[in-house]
Amino acid sequence: MSSNVTVVKRAPDSGSVRAFLHKLAVGDAVAHLITLVCAASIVLITSVLVYQLWTNSALSRHAFGWHFWTTQAWDPVFEHFGALAFLYGTVVTSVIALALAVPVGVGAAIFLAELAPPQVSDMLAFVIDLLAAVPSVIYGLLGIFVVVPFVRVYLAPFLESALGSLPLFKGPSYGVGILTASLVLTIMIVPFIISVSREVLLAVPREQREAALALGATRWESTIKVVVPYARAGIAGSIFLAMARALGETMAVTMVIGNEPRIAASLLAPGYTIASVIANEFTEATGSMYLSALIELGLVLFLVTFILNGLARLLILATEQRGGSHA
Amino acid sequence: MLRKTLGCFSLLVLVFSLTVSARAQSHDPLSLNAAGATFPYPIYSKWFDEYRKAHPGVEINYQSIGSGGGIQQLKAGTVDFGASDMPLNDQLLGTFSFKILQFPTVLGAVLPTYNIPGVSAELKFTPQALADIYLGKVTKWNDPEIASVNPGVSLPANDIVVVHRSDGSGTTFVWSDYLSKVSPEWKSKVGSNTSVNWPVGLGGKGNEGVAGLVEQTPNAIGYVELIYAIQNHLNYGTVENSSHKFIKASLATVTDAASGAAVQMRQDIRISITDASGANAYPICSFTYLLIPAKIANATKRDTIKDFLHWMLTTGQTQVEILHYARLPQAVVGIEERQINEVQ
Numbered sequence: 001m002s003s004n005v006t007v008v009k010r011a012p013d014s015g016s017v018r019a020f021l022h023k024l025a026v027g028d029a030v031a032h033l034i035t036l037v038c039a040a041s042i043v044l045i046t047s048v049l050v051y052q053l054w055t056n057s058a059l060s061r062h063a064f065g066w067h068f069w070t071t072q073a074w075d076p077v078f079e080h081f082g083a084l085a086f087l088y089g090t091v092v093t094s095v096i097a098l099a100l101a102v103p104v105g106v107g108a109a110i111f112l113a114e115l116a117p118p119q120v121s122d123m124l125a126f127v128i129d130l131l132a133a134v135p136s137v138i139y140g141l142l143g144i145f146v147v148v149p150f151v152r153v154y155l156a157p158f159l160e161s162a163l164g165s166l167p168l169f170k171g172p173s174y175g176v177g178i179l180t181a182s183l184v185l186t187i188m189i190v191p192f193i194i195s196v197s198r199e200v201l202l203a204v205p206r207e208q209r210e211a212a213l214a215l216g217a218t219r220w221e222s223t224i225k226v227v228v229p230y231a232r233a234g235i236a237g238s239i240f241l242a243m244a245r246a247l248g249e250t251m252a253v254t255m256v257i258g259n260e261p262r263i264a265a266s267l268l269a270p271g272y273t274i275a276s277v278i279a280n281e282f283t284e285a286t287g288s289m290y291l292s293a294l295i296e297l298g299l300v301l302f303l304v305t306f307i308l309n310g311l312a313r314l315l316i317l318a319t320e321q322r323g324g325s326h327a
Numbered sequence: 328m329l330r331k332t333l334g335c336f337s338l339l340v341l342v343f344s345l346t347v348s349a350r351a352q353s354h355d356p357l358s359l360n361a362a363g364a365t366f367p368y369p370i371y372s373k374w375f376d377e378y379r380k381a382h383p384g385v386e387i388n389y390q391s392i393g394s395g396g397g398i399q400q401l402k403a404g405t406v407d408f409g410a411s412d413m414p415l416n417d418q419l420l421g422t423f424s425f426k427i428l429q430f431p432t433v434l435g436a437v438l439p440t441y442n443i444p445g446v447s448a449e450l451k452f453t454p455q456a457l458a459d460i461y462l463g464k465v466t467k468w469n470d471p472e473i474a475s476v477n478p479g480v481s482l483p484a485n486d487i488v489v490v491h492r493s494d495g496s497g498t499t500f501v502w503s504d505y506l507s508k509v510s511p512e513w514k515s516k517v518g519s520n521t522s523v524n525w526p527v528g529l530g531g532k533g534n535e536g537v538a539g540l541v542e543q544t545p546n547a548i549g550y551v552e553l554i555y556a557i558q559n560h561l562n563y564g565t566v567e568n569s570s571h572k573f574i575k576a577s578l579a580t581v582t583d584a585a586s587g588a589a590v591q592m593r594q595d596i597r598i599s600i601t602d603a604s605g606a607n608a609y610p611i612c613s614f615t616y617l618l619i620p621a622k623i624a625n626a627t628k629r630d631t632i633k634d635f636l637h638w639m640l641t642t643g644q645t646q647v648e649i650l651h652y653a654r655l656p657q658a659v660v661g662i663e664e665r666q667i668n669e670v671q
Contacts, residue, residue, distance in 0.1 A: 076495075077503075077518030144539060152544075174488055174529055174544050259493030259530025270529050276493075280532060283365075283393025284495030284521040286411075286419060291395070 050302065057296035059289055068296060074261040074277075076285070081293035083300045085261040089271035090304065092178055093253065094246040096267075097185035102239055104186075105193025109235075112194070113201035114223045125198060131191040140255035143184040148175035148256055151183070156268050167265040174258065179267040181257040185249060189242035196241060200234025201227060236316045240309060247305050250275040274301040356384040357631055363389075363397020363410030366497050366552065367615045370433055370650050371410070374643050378635055381642075385631055394497060394521065401427070401618055407628060409618035412497020413521060414597035426621035428670060429597055430636060430663055431614035432643075434585055434653035436553040437501045438563040438576040438611065442541050443468055448480045450564040451573045454602070454610070457566070458510035460487055460548060462517075463527035468546060476567075483546070490540045490549035493530025495521040501613040502550050505601040509610075553581065553612075554651040568610040569602055576609045581653035584608035589658035596662060612653070622671055629670065636667050 071082025112121045152175030159169040212222035258270020285291045368391035375387040394411040401409035456472040459465040469482040492499045503519035531537040534555035541549040565573040587605030602610045623629035
């Protein structure tokens, strides 16, 4: 007892323990500070970005107001600027690309994570990660040399003869256009969806599958009713990532979309996207109104990404609540 | 942990101080910064390199970020001089807080290229035909406007696919400036700029994008830069000039066009040389410009820039044709030599 007391009493006097405790406290504080700075930098970058877009687009915002969102004109000579045609092209190409890429990507991920032999799965995963790292200009070249001729010679005539009564597939096709851009975007974003979804599916605990199987589910039933719902949030994350890439893609899209700021009913007609027009015209934009309008387009893209991300999140939330009520 | 952090910091400080001292050393020779147009970048980088060899200690860094970017940087004072494919008009000059002098350096030309299955002949284009094709008024290849000046060529009754540049560019400026001069309708409806509101057509990115689209799309017509056409052996048509002769674009016919405009350039150096007079003048061409502040406070920089301008007009001009740029005619060189004296 007495020895214990002496130890307790002597402990604060001991230099080494004190230094150790002090070090720990300082180390924690430093780590806390460093990670806080990292987190704060994200907020800072976002606010600087919005602030810059907002102030530098002042000229155009004041001149056009809300009409900027509702007019199709894009005339650098007479300085009439509107975002509608670019907005349309951006949203339509991204939505079509997602509609095509999500089933393919999630399907492939389920196969790789659940059904394929591990060696095959690992090998394919390696190839998919390679695809995800290919620079977009390469996809643009693939678009020009493969997708554009394919659309002009085979797909467009086929669509026109089969579904030509719909305005969606009417009119002449030059190969380049909204549909071609959507196809190239699809090819670009599928690897993202597969790669992330596969990882998420693989991370589902073994017990979940075993429990399903023990209850008499077949392998497919356990996959589709237990594993996929369990990984839903992660799969949704992969889709957000893919959507962000599709909305902001510049190079590959501008190479195959035809770059015409017009809204046409036909998907075979040329179009334009926000990211493409900024990349195309920013370097040679001379007038201050012209420059300001291009920057306001950046603001529009920012808001569109924000809104679409929000909508997608709401959708996920809704399905999750429904799933919860079933369970 | 603390020691490690301190070690990291001291390493960072060391690296930083090394970088600073390295930068300080590189500032010992005179270093000039310039930014602007991408079209003359190959010849500018050759010039700056040759000039550095002839004048050790003078380093000119050129960033080819585009004419618009060059103008912005010059306005902000982050570069010593700028470069633009498009002459600065009074409205744009009014946005500067200081006076700018514009020096033409080399010439470029723009020409029509096309892909009509079954037609290998060199087509002739009247100014009216080019304007009406790009306005969307002439829509078939066998339209009388095209066919009447191309007797003996069997043109198909196919729809013309019009291709233009999608990126803002000096090439588009020259093309639309030319069409504005030859067609009042083009001037009032579309006008001229580095990018315009095209009545019809598809956009391709860069010369290679336009050439690629034309090559891939049957019945297409597009416009590309002369240097690009020479280097890639493209077939292109002739264009009727103001003396009613059909001229094929070449370095010689482009220099001829500039000679024809030299008289007017004495009044205003920024004069557009599209549709220039002269029997052998190719009508769709233009200068590209260096933008030099008229007042340069730093005497060393001022003298170096003036010396470079003089060198560019003499020795520099002998090097341009290797890179397929058309050289300045002697009359224009004289006008510019006089303008150098205005830099103070």
